[in-house]
Amino acid sequence: MWVTTPDRTELLTERPSVTFGAKPSDQPTIVVDSRRTYQPIDGFGASLTDSAAAALQKLAPNVRDDTMRRLFDPITGIGVSFLRQPIGSSDFTAASEHYTYDDMPAGQTDFPLHNFDISHDRLAPLPLLREAKRLNPELKIMGTPWSPPAWMKTTGSLVGGRLKDDTSVYDAYARYLVEFVRAYAASDVPIDFLSVQNEPQNRAPDAYPGTDMPVAQQVRVIEALGPKLRRASPGTRILAYDHNWATHPDDIATTPPGSPPETDYPYEVLRSPAAKWIDGTAFHCYYGDPSAQSALHTEFPDKGIWFTECSGSSSLGEPPEKVFRDTLAWHSRNVILGATRNWARSAVNWNIALDHTGGPHNGGCATCTGLITVRSDGTVTPGAEYYTIGHMAKFVRPGARRIASTSFGTTGWNGQIMDVAFRNPDGSTAVIVHNENDDPRSFAVTSGDQTFEYSLPGGALATFLWPPSKALENKLEYIPLTAATATGMPAHAPAATAIDDDASTRWTTEQPQQPGQYIDIDLGRPQIFRRLTLDSGGDLGDYARHCDVYVSDNGADWHPLAGGAGAGQLTVIDVRLAQARYLRIATTASAGNWWSLAEIALYR
Template identity: 45%
Template sequence: MRILAGLCVLALPACAPMGRPAATPAAPMVEAWLTLPDQSQLLAQQPSLALEPGSGGPTAIKVNPAQRYQEMVGYGAAITDASAYLLQRRMSAAQREALLAELFGPKGIGLSFTRVTIGASDFSRSHYSYDDRPKGETDPGLAHFSIAPAKMEVLPTVRAARAVNPKLALMVSPWSPPGWMKTTDSLITGTLRDDAYLPFATYLRRTVQDFAAEVGPVDYLSIQNEPDFEPDSYPGMRLSAAQRARAIALLGPELAKAGLVTRILDWDHNWDLPEQPLWVLADAQAASHVAGVAWHCYKGDIAAQSQVRDRYPDKDVFFTECSGGEWSKAWPDSWAWTVRTLVIGAPRHWARGVLLWNLALDEKFGPHLGGCDNCRGVVTIDNANGAVSRNPEYYALGHASKFVVPGARRIASDSKADGVETVAFRNPDGTRVLLAFNAGGQPADMAVESEGRHFDYTLPANAAVTFRWPEVR
């Protein structure tokens, strides 16, 4: 018996004691989280599934972790003036702490990317820049520059969010430089004066420096929000591709000279004009300072992201603004579109980060001054009592942000002709994540196959499910 037992140990390390059958190793388990369009399940964990050995069949959705694409920064939404005001002034300290933990924390939906406006946007309670002067007066030396307005509510909110999630990436964007830099001598409409390019570059560099002193690194900067649009009721500025190239050529050295690692993103506007960022990237001097291109959702087709990236594969892609709103039915219309087009579609078209617009608005879709009067935040905060309502955009983001951590890689996954659309990721710890949405009109019976194993699932119409499973060695 001793000899036999010894042979057993040497030859078959997993064999059972004599007289007892060997135990079959338990199959790895797949977590599943589901949202249904009737809201009966909202990012709700389902019973786990066994990841069984073998093929899922010829129609299986195949996930291949060996085929890797872009590294992810993450998913999130903008901490606008309106969002920060509601968090800081309309919630108790306990309410605010709980909501920030839910939005940015690992036990919540884990948002890891945010955007802040440089000066006012339409979602501000007043229109301002960081160097306002009376009409006719200029300040090319920026003697009156101050980020004091941002220190009131916005930067404390960013600081608190980063305390919850230290990996939170920050992007900043101006809606308008100070009025004295513009042809209109106003925050509203106009373009950059010919003598204001260097003061504008200095203004942006000083903003980045002063923000970083308050909240830590500023990771990304676009030099103008929606530069092909001049809003007539809130700050904005038209800035052509040639003008942006000229400004970037000055800004890049300003940032480098100050020792700042902030990366410049061009465009920060819609999918309908890919020729605009292509023009800037064709300018060698500007392109040397451009890390990537940022996109918005309001016009055009998301394929523009891939069109530009195919021409310049060394430049990053970011999706940086889209708002839900009362112009479409929240469930299932906005829900379905946001999951399909942005949460799944944007990274499939190379986006390293996906940002929605306001993180929070109130029950009257504000506060705002000009601009959109029926935009919806990711969450709604009641002005009267600080109560929180979670909108379709919250659950759309959460189906990715809760599971895809900074540093994850998008990996290959199939989308099927029957309407099941997918995107997949490999996290730094090796876990695999697959988000699937059923855009068909009927429940979809699906098999998922990865690395010689598979599991089966039936996904209802207009529903999303996120699967997560461990690396199997």
């Protein structure tokens, strides 16, 4: 296991191994279930922007080589496995003037793209990208434009404006993006993913390239791009949207008169004819929360979700220790755990490197931070984002799949333990755990019928990794309760929260335990099961001191099935093979604690 603490006394520090055992725990318990699988993983990383490349190239060759190894080597470094590259200029560029790969004098056009040229990138960042691919051959690369060439736009400027609503312009822009993919591939940097516009609803960029691209225009671009890209580079996948979890109020406020704010932008694109060319949707972190990803996945389960941008930031004069602590906490909850628990196949920060001033940049963000900072004396300092990404990228390899794990914390902070789990292609399991509380918190991890306990310092982030083991495989199959309904007595809290497969929510009596309190579950149809688990969540002591389980075929005539004393937060009740449509779990003892049920699960 490896730990990073907010006070920086441990920075991705390997601690002594812990051992699974057969003894159950009375602590909040993370149940890891490798039989329940979710999205595949493409990688974790950042963007090797023009500014990042400039900062890295200023380093002495031996320092730069060491820094690249620390970033990309999976063994000696953190194994960054995903990079999102600007196509042309962004706000983070060292150039004095913004650029694309086909700039023309004012009033002139280049529809044949005769002047298309990536010479700017041949000095940087392409050499660094090739080195990154050498250090980590599994590295995936995504391309994203901040603006089409100005001659394609209504304003004639890279800053703001829209594409001209002209079929020949849509066609030219599609060919421009294909030329980028071809040129990078010819430079030994193949492009795995492509979006057609960074933050298409950011209509007022602060002196840096940006484009207002309404849904209808994104659809037109993708319809023109799809067939061309499939012929030129069939392995490159198109991602839609590439903007925030929710539409920012400023973006709504700048909507042109007479135009809709398009607050359901990704839904509209995926409902359009362009959807056949789209593999999924890309999201950023600057407004909303990660649950938006799950909502989109529910409506479009055959389309992937990628999380592609989030920058840390520091206010002027803010102490470095506070920047580190706050960034570690927020990014752990929202990017590392929140994005991936909500179907993201990637977790990608903004700049992979910046200088000590937070630059160089040309317009845009003056407070952004990178994974690493290049100091004026030529040394390199890793920031909090280096460690949050490192806790994932080093241990969760491309091709891994997220697997089920109980998580009690929330992205908005509730002071509990939050986690996510993955099964790697080699069969190993990685569990990343964050203690949201400022105080130490103890918990347990169960896989199969084996358990270990651990205590994490306040605010710490940890990764646990174990090799393939038959003893740690789940032998029983989880029964989804998506069609089930529940009622509780007393009826203070919604009983449905006890069967929603989300341990950060709970049903509770809101009063001390006493005999006669119960929760009834209608499974929707008869189910055969052999195990029932009652998880009381992260609030210690809220487990039933004793309870009985009843079954019924009609919800009126109840028959006793099992009963016994609870000994901790997770109570496991094994029964002979049983069949029932209705379950009742009733307390039969008194205690000063409330009775809470964060999650009820059935297995067969």
